[in-house]
Amino acid sequence: MSVVNALVEIFQESGFLSLEWQNWVMIAVSFLLLYFAIVKKYEPLLLLPIAFGMLLVNIYPAIMYDPLMLSSYEGEVVAGAHWYDTGVLRLIYSGVKSSIFPCLIFLAIGAMTDFGPLLANPISLLLGAAAQLGIYVAFIIAILSGKIPGFAGFTPQEAAAIAIIGGADGPTAIWLTSQLAPQLLGPIAVAAYSYMALIPLIQPPIMRAMTTKKEREIKMSQLRTVSKAEKIIFPIVVTVLCVLILPSVAPLLGMLMLGNLFKESGVTDRLSDTAQNALCNIVTILLGVTVGATAEGKTFLDPKTIAVIVIGLLAFMFSTVGGVLFAKLLNVITKGKINPLIGSAGVSAVPMAARVSQVEGRKYNPSNFLLMHAMGPNVAGVIGSAVAAGYLMMVFGK
Numbered sequence: 001m002s003v004v005n006a007l008v009e010i011f012q013e014s015g016f017l018s019l020e021w022q023n024w025v026m027i028a029v030s031f032l033l034l035y036f037a038i039v040k041k042y043e044p045l046l047l048l049p050i051a052f053g054m055l056l057v058n059i060y061p062a063i064m065y066d067p068l069m070l071s072s073y074e075g076e077v078v079a080g081a082h083w084y085d086t087g088v089l090r091l092i093y094s095g096v097k098s099s100i101f102p103c104l105i106f107l108a109i110g111a112m113t114d115f116g117p118l119l120a121n122p123i124s125l126l127l128g129a130a131a132q133l134g135i136y137v138a139f140i141i142a143i144l145s146g147k148i149p150g151f152a153g154f155t156p157q158e159a160a161a162i163a164i165i166g167g168a169d170g171p172t173a174i175w176l177t178s179q180l181a182p183q184l185l186g187p188i189a190v191a192a193y194s195y196m197a198l199i200p201l202i203q204p205p206i207m208r209a210m211t212t213k214k215e216r217e218i219k220m221s222q223l224r225t226v227s228k229a230e231k232i233i234f235p236i237v238v239t240v241l242c243v244l245i246l247p248s249v250a251p252l253l254g255m256l257m258l259g260n261l262f263k264e265s266g267v268t269d270r271l272s273d274t275a276q277n278a279l280c281n282i283v284t285i286l287l288g289v290t291v292g293a294t295a296e297g298k299t300f301l302d303p304k305t306i307a308v309i310v311i312g313l314l315a316f317m318f319s320t321v322g323g324v325l326f327a328k329l330l331n332v333i334t335k336g337k338i339n340p341l342i343g344s345a346g347v348s349a350v351p352m353a354a355r356v357s358q359v360e361g362r363k364y365n366p367s368n369f370l371l372m373h374a375m376g377p378n379v380a381g382v383i384g385s386a387v388a389a390g391y392l393m394m395v396f397g398k
């Protein structure tokens with residue numbers, strides 16, 4: 001074989017000839033997300049593995065190949081296929097589809113969460129609830145999208161799964177979608193986690209547009225000290241009440257509160273440390289890479305997927321709007337004691353949304369310290385989004 005023939009054969013066996021224009025578009029998107037993660041430092045722990053998973057699957061689609069389900073991107077059935085013929089990332093992705101990863105992430109989040117600011121200022125619960133506005137707005141938009149000429153629209157189950165993106169909670173979005181609309185799991189997971197990572201880019205313009213300079217300068221008083229007993233009792237009481245009212249929320253909320261009890265009990269330091277660090281880091285890597293790997297160009301770039309991405313962005317925006325508007329109302333009721341910027345932290349992206357409130361507040365009043373005040377609605381948003389998911393599951397999961 002001549003050198004020229006060898007080079008030609010290598011080129012023919014390479015991935016260059018097998019990639020289509022959709023793959024190149026998604027590769028470009030992955031580069032953009034890598035730029036945001038590495039250069040702009042927009043939540044790199046989430047965005048970097050998602051972007052790299054997206055890059056991997058579009059360079060080598062077989063890494064997500066599943067012979068036992070769709071069998072190939074053409075939908076052909078492979079006779080005699082075995083589970084071990086599956087692409088390596090597809091095997092790992094089973095942890096996403098089975099809701100194992102979302103539940104473990106909630107365990108880790110619980111172990112890292114301090115509900116003290118919420119207990120010190122219970123009104124934060126209302127801000128966390130108000131910031132779920134995007135869920136219901138997105139649901140209505142998804143249902144009405146079926147009236148667009150030439151667009152098939154979404155079923156109520158699909159609309160509910162899309163709507164939960166507005167909760168700004170990736171694990172919750174994955175859990176609900178896997179139950180109601182597994183065919184949309186890829187785009188919804190990518191949208192939820194990407195928008196969570198891009199919160200520092202999405203929220204500030206909305207926060208500035210909806211508040212005055214005087215409101216952004218408001219300095220809030222220091223929160224009271226919360227006792228250890230309160231912090232121990234809280235996760236137990238929340239679990240009992242919420243699970244009795246909405247049993248379907250038990251997997252997520254139960255793991256969240258178990259992780260928090262590990263932290264606050266003071267008798268399981270090793271378990272708390274494992275959940276906060278080793279477990280969280282491992283699951284974040286596996287979940288991020290496999291979620292990104294669902295964005296394969298041939299299956300990802302279609303009208304329904306694009307609609308999911310657009311509606312998901314609107315959901316995030318309306319959730320921010322809902323939180324800020326309610327905080328402005330509380331500011332009026334309390335005669336100027338509530339800085340409306342903390343309302344945007346009512347979405348459950350912990351602690352990204354709270355940090356955004358802190359950064360924006362410091363821009364207009366360098367002596368302002370809103371982080372702990374924003375953490376109240378932020379952790380309330382975690383509970384709120386889980387409860388909203390449980391309600392949607394109860395209504396549409398039958």
